[in-house]
Amino acid sequence: MENEQVPYRLPVLSRDLLDSIIFAMEDQANFYFLDLKDEVLVREDELEYLDETDEEERDRRFIPIPDWEPSDGFHLMEMFANRVRNPLYRSRLLAALQSGRGVFRKFKDTLSETPILERKWFSFRDEQLKRVVVSWYREQENITQLLALSDEETELTEDILLEDFTFETLEGPVTEEIMEMVQSLVTELESGSEEDRIASVVLMRHLELDELDHFYLARAQDGSLAAFLSYTMLADYLVEVPLFGVKTEYRGLGLFRLLFDSFSRQMARFHYQKVVVTLASGFLGMEKLFAPYGAKEVTKQLIVDTKSWNSTHPSSEEAFL
Structure with missing residues (x-):
């Protein structure tokens, strides 16, 4: 029992934890780790004072936060x-x-001359x-729902997304870029749980048999496909x-919410009053997105294990005995 490993998981990425990680990333004087046990950030020089002596245990418990160099900050300003x-x-x-020399200070001084532009910079940088x-x-652990932002924070996110x-x-017919995103989604599901793998089969069935030919797309500034929905x-x-589907790097930012909002408003202009949305496996958590707007459950798909059914349910053949 002494050698049994303690399972660690990433904590929920709350707004407070998110802000702490961002603050630590910009601290060029120190390097930080996320403590999966206590769910706090720890400086590298503080690790040596901790009680844990097992190096393997320490590697599992503490993970380094994203590296952020001055060159990354310069690229962001550019x-x-x-x-x-x-x-x-x-x-x-x-x-x-x-x-x-001194480009960071000169950039900030230039921004400070125009308060509106300065506020937009802070919003852009934070986003x-x-x-x-x-x-x-997402690289550390496949988490579907990461953030629970307040209404004010969601509005800020969507305002920035509208610009992007x-x-x-x-x-x-399905285009090559949509098919690539679908294949990426299917591959992601196939590497997940059994329910995810079954969901991938269901999704491919929709694509192959339903002859989907209506799509609503979100494109990034460079013209690439960022998200889509078929209808x-x-x-x-x-x-x-x-x-x-939403491209991996754009998840957790509210893009699907914004895509669906634009789509719903367009459908209303064409006098469509109701939308049925199919959620599969890992996307079941998105019920929370629609719940506040009176969304109702009209169908439900269940996975039944035949072995479990056959071994616990009386055989129908016995009814004739």
């Missing part, structure tokens, strides 16, 4: 400057970044750092969404 629509502000920010942390979290993504309707008109008032 990204923001290039996205500023006003040519005067854009050129001034880029000039500050190209001025040589990009959040993406890094969320992506890192465009939405469009596509009619016609089918079932009646003059009813639409079904049997399949959807």
